[in-house]
Amino acid sequence: xxxxxxRYIPLIVTVGQVVIFPYYIVWLKEVSFSxxxxxxxxATFSFAAAWGYRFFQSxxxxxxxxxxxxxxAMGVVYIVVGYWxxxxxxxxxxxxxxxxxxxxxxxxxxxxxxxxxxxHVHAINHYLIVGVIMIxxxxxxxxxxxxxxxVFGIILCMCGIWEVVRRKKFRNSC
Amino acid sequence: MKKITKFMKKPWxxxxxxxxxxxxxxxxxxxxxxxxxxxxxxxxxxxxGLLPERIEKVVNVHNxxxxxxxxxxxxKKGKHISIAGLQHSQxxxxxxxxxxVLDMRRFNRILEVNEQAKTVRVESGASWEDVxxxxxxxxxxxxxxxxxxxxxxxxxxxxxxxxxxxxxGPMAETVREMTVLTPTGEIKHLTRDDSEEWMTYILGGYGxxxxxxxxxxxxxxxxVYTIHTEEIETGKYExxxxxxxxxxxxxxxxxxxxxxxxxxxxxxxxxxxxRTRKQAKITSLKxxxxxxxxxxxxxxxxxxxxxxxxxxxxxxxxxxxxxxxxITRNNAMRSESTFMEFTTPGRxxxxxxxxxxxxxxxxxxxxxxxxxxxxxxxxDFKVHNITVRYAAKDHMTSLPYAKEDMLGLVVLxxxxxxxxxxxxxKTMIQKWTDVTLQYGGTYYLPYYPYQxxxxxxxxxxxxxxxxxxxxxxxxxxxxxxxxxxxYMK
Numbered sequence: 001x002x003x004x005x006x007r008y009i010p011l012i013v014t015v016g017q018v019v020i021f022p023y024y025i026v027w028l029k030e031v032s033f034s035x036x037x038x039x040x041x042x043a044t045f046s047f048a049a050a051w052g053y054r055f056f057q058s059x060x061x062x063x064x065x066x067x068x069x070x071x072x073a074m075g076v077v078y079i080v081v082g083y084w085x086x087x088x089x090x091x092x093x094x095x096x097x098x099x100x101x102x103x104x105x106x107x108x109x110x111x112x113x114x115x116x117x118x119x120h121v122h123a124i125n126h127y128l129i130v131g132v133i134m135i136x137x138x139x140x141x142x143x144x145x146x147x148x149x150x151v152f153g154i155i156l157c158m159c160g161i162w163e164v165v166r167r168k169k170f171r172n173s174c
Numbered sequence: 175m176k177k178i179t180k181f182m183k184k185p186w187x188x189x190x191x192x193x194x195x196x197x198x199x200x201x202x203x204x205x206x207x208x209x210x211x212x213x214x215x216x217x218x219x220x221x222x223g224l225l226p227e228r229i230e231k232v233v234n235v236h237n238x239x240x241x242x243x244x245x246x247x248x249x250k251k252g253k254h255i256s257i258a259g260l261q262h263s264q265x266x267x268x269x270x271x272x273x274x275v276l277d278m279r280r281f282n283r284i285l286e287v288n289e290q291a292k293t294v295r296v297e298s299g300a301s302w303e304d305v306x307x308x309x310x311x312x313x314x315x316x317x318x319x320x321x322x323x324x325x326x327x328x329x330x331x332x333x334x335x336x337x338x339x340x341x342x343g344p345m346a347e348t349v350r351e352m353t354v355l356t357p358t359g360e361i362k363h364l365t366r367d368d369s370e371e372w373m374t375y376i377l378g379g380y381g382x383x384x385x386x387x388x389x390x391x392x393x394x395x396x397x398v399y400t401i402h403t404e405e406i407e408t409g410k411y412e413x414x415x416x417x418x419x420x421x422x423x424x425x426x427x428x429x430x431x432x433x434x435x436x437x438x439x440x441x442x443x444x445x446x447x448x449r450t451r452k453q454a455k456i457t458s459l460k461x462x463x464x465x466x467x468x469x470x471x472x473x474x475x476x477x478x479x480x481x482x483x484x485x486x487x488x489x490x491x492x493x494x495x496x497x498x499x500x501i502t503r504n505n506a507m508r509s510e511s512t513f514m515e516f517t518t519p520g521r522x523x524x525x526x527x528x529x530x531x532x533x534x535x536x537x538x539x540x541x542x543x544x545x546x547x548x549x550x551x552x553x554d555f556k557v558h559n560i561t562v563r564y565a566a567k568d569h570m571t572s573l574p575y576a577k578e579d580m581l582g583l584v585v586l587x588x589x590x591x592x593x594x595x596x597x598x599x600k601t602m603i604q605k606w607t608d609v610t611l612q613y614g615g616t617y618y619l620p621y622y623p624y625q626x627x628x629x630x631x632x633x634x635x636x637x638x639x640x641x642x643x644x645x646x647x648x649x650x651x652x653x654x655x656x657x658x659x660x661y662m663k
Contacts, residue, residue: 034520037202044195051188058185092203096196103192 009159010113011122011129013071017106018130019137020078020152023145027081028099031091041095045103052107067112068163074105075156082149218269222524224622225266225656232258232275235299238361238387241276245385246359248274248652256655257381259299259326263333263620264524266656267380273654276385278328284308285388292393293350298328298386305391306459306504313453315396315503317342321428323508328386333620334378334575336565336582337507338426338447340419342394344568344576346377351390357383357648375643378571380619382644382653396454396503399425399447403497405490406442412535414444415564415581423449426506429562430493431539431583434486435479435549439539441486442562443493447506454502468513476516476558476588478551516588523558523588526603527618529565529580534613541609554595555602559586572640575616575633582618600624607633623660630661637661 032038077098113119181187219226230253235241248255254273261268269275278299285295289312296305302323305316320330320337334346342348353363354376364372375383406414408431418427426447431439475485516523530538550556563582568574575582589599603624607617616633617625631637641662 033203037199040195040199040202044192044199047188047192047195051185051192054183054185054188093200096199096203100192100196 009071009163010109010116010118011125012159013074013109013156014113014122014126015129015133016152016155018126019133020148023148024078024081026145027149028095031095033092037092041099044096045099048100048103049107049110052104052109053111054107055104056108056111067109068160068167070105070109070112070160071156071163072160074102074109075153075158075160077102077105078149078153078156080153082146082151082153218275220261220263220266220268222264222522222622224264224522224524227266227269227271227656229256229269229275230272232277234277234279235281237281238355241281241355241385241387242359242361244274244276245355245357245652249357249359249650252650253652254654255652257328257332257385257653259329260301260324262325263329263657264622265620265660267332267620268655270654270656270659278326278385281387282326287312287314289314292395293390294393295351295388295390296327297388298326298331300327301325302327302330303459303508306508309393310396310454310459310504313396314393316507317348317392317394318345319507321507321509322511324511327389327391331377331386331389332379332381333618334568334571335620336563336576338428338563339507340427340564340566341425342392343566344570344574346373346568346570348392349373349377349389350392352376353387353389354383355385355387357650357652361387372647374570374572375640375647378568378573380573380657381655382658383647384653394503397425398450398452398454398500398502399506400450401496401499401501402446402448403493404444404446405493406444408440408442408539409536411442411444411562412533415532415535418444418446419564425449425503427564430489431560431562432486433557433560434475434483435551436483437486438548439543439546443489445493445496447501447503450500454504456502459508460505462510462512465510465513468510469515472513472558476556478556479549482551514586520592521588521590523586524622526585526587526606526621526624528583528585528606528610528615529575529617530583530610530613530615532564532579532581534615535581538609538613538615541612542606545605545609554590555599556588557585558588560584572636572643573619573634574636575618577614577616580615604629619657619661623657627661 028041029038032041080094081098113122218229218232233244245255247253254270255276256267256269256273257276257278258268259278281297281299282301282304283297284300284304285297287294287308292314294305294309294314296308302316302319302325305327306323309315318335318337318339320335325335330345331349334344336345349366351363351365352373353361354372355361356372362372364376366373372383376386411429415427418424424446427445429442429444432441433439471485471488474481474488514523546557547553561584563584565576565580565582567578567580568576587599587603589595604626607625607629610617611629611632617629619630619634623630625633634640644662
């Protein structure tokens with residue numbers, strides 16, 4: 001059971017990130033005003049991801065990887081984006097912050113994930129699962145991208161809690 | 175190189191890079207956030223995006239009972255309702271602050287095509303394209319519609335639109351019967367001899383007198399026409415048009431005026447559609463053609479100066495190339511529109527239309543030459559296109575733009591979105607309107623209201639009656655929009 005959880009959480013996170021991407025793009029496009037700003041926000045995301053990736057690498061292989069906090073933090077960002085009704089005045093600034101935070105966390109997560117035993121199995125599975133989910137979503141009447149973003153945020157937070165519980169049980173059993 | 179790569183991978187360097195990028199982004203986030211094309215949940219705009227407004231909700235309309243319930247409830251609770259179709263109007267006609275928007279696009283069934291009576295009965299959310307697809311197999315065509323088929327029936331009738339036809343009068347006159355939902359929530363079936371004159375106020379009523387549910391439109395034959403094109407001097411157009419109107423063999427007509435610096439308001443192309451008395455056998459409708467080429471040419475013209483001259487030349491080639499070709503009536507009424515798409519951040523393209531009595535055209539054009547810069551390359555306010563349409567005298571609606579037989583000058587204008595740029599555009603358009611009024615002309619109301627209330631009142635002297643009837647027929651002020659706010663409140 002412990003092994004299954006260890007295997008499935010990163011897969012859920014990876015698949016979820018790809019599936020949620022189109023909805024996140026819709027939100028980001030709405031708050032970007034122009035293509036230039038839209039592209040620059042993505043550039044910021046990319047640089048932040050490189051930073052997050054490198055940050056993980058520079059810490060070396062430590063037993064505590066903060067991955068639980070990464071799940072929860074990513075979840076909170078998606079919930080904020082999906083649920084929080086912000087004034088138009090502040091939306092682009094919030095978008096910039098979320099791009100930096102999400103970029104950093106995703107870079108960190110990716111770097112951590114590549115070090116896991118199950119990474120290569122996930123790589124194939126996640127492509128297949130994403131394909132199936134995207135086809136299924138195409139038949140759904142989307143009420144609002146914000147609902148999907150919020151739901152995914154909650155799932156990520158649950159993954160974080162799940163991971164904490166798993167580790168606690170693991171420590172107690174040792 | 176290795177050293178640079180190594181350096182770039184330092185976490186502190188990447189951190190600084192992210193910080194620097196964030197500063198650049200923050201610096202470039204515009205101060206004025208309500209821009210062209212911007213929308214978010216609960217915020218509505220129309221085609222230009224110039225008038226964003228927060229609305230309460232959008233209701234996708236499916237059936238008339240649901241509509242009736244919404245209107246009755248709005249009367250009880252003091253809510254405001256606006257009606258939206260494909261939202262090509264440009265003056266906030268389809269929404270209102272904190273109001274309910276009825277999205278009519280799914281209320282779009284073709285209810286009946288009567289081949290013998292030559293009529294079509296259709297729900298108001300259908301587009302002209304939907305109607306053309308329904309009637310073409312019967313060899314029938316619309317009597318009056320706009321040059322493009324991208325608008326809804328309800329929207330076009332609410333602005334009493336016009337197009338290239340010169341024989342059937344205003345669009346309102348092609349309506350045989352209609353069913354409406356009045357502002358108090360009553361469903362009424364109307365005919366032309368309705369003693370309460372609901373049609374007078376609903377047609378060309380800008381969505382302020384209730385919801386058009388369905389209409390029965392008169393049709394004509396989908397005849398084959400031969401296109402005749404000619405290049406003429408602006409000074410000779412008036413007499414040319416009189417010959418066109420006298421020649422019953424010409425069914426449709428429009429013209430284009432040069433706005434290129436080299437021939438500014440001096441040259442025109444005229445396009446006539448001559449009857450062949452043959453009914454079209456083909457049942458297919460043409461799709462948009464040459465969009466990329468047309469867009470490229472228009473974008474060149476948008477640069478102004480010599481490139482605008484080049485654009486006018488390219489139009490000359492095109493106009494010459496279609497001379498003598500044949501086209502069906504339905505196809506002549508569905509010109510391309512996608513190529514006009516304009517999405518440059520910080521700028522907007524808007525339409526304005528000025529109506530001028532036919533016999534005042536030549537003098538009017540001379541006055542326009544004094545008003546407008548011949549070469550607008552370095553100007554913020556740019557005129558990209560002027561198309562001329564004939565608009566026959568309107569005897570039917572309450573706010574008629576064609577008080578007599580008029581020529582409508584449809585003007586495509588581009589200007590910036592900064593406060594002072596909008597103010598400058600406003601000044602220019604108000605001056606243009608003043609010149610138009612001096613010649614007994616009017617301006618069209620579906621567009622952004624650059625004009626003053628005084629100019630509105632002068633253009634539409636019947637406005638008081640319109641306002642009184644509005645108060646009488648909509649006592650709770652249920653049907654409102656930004657257009658109403660600007661001119662009538």
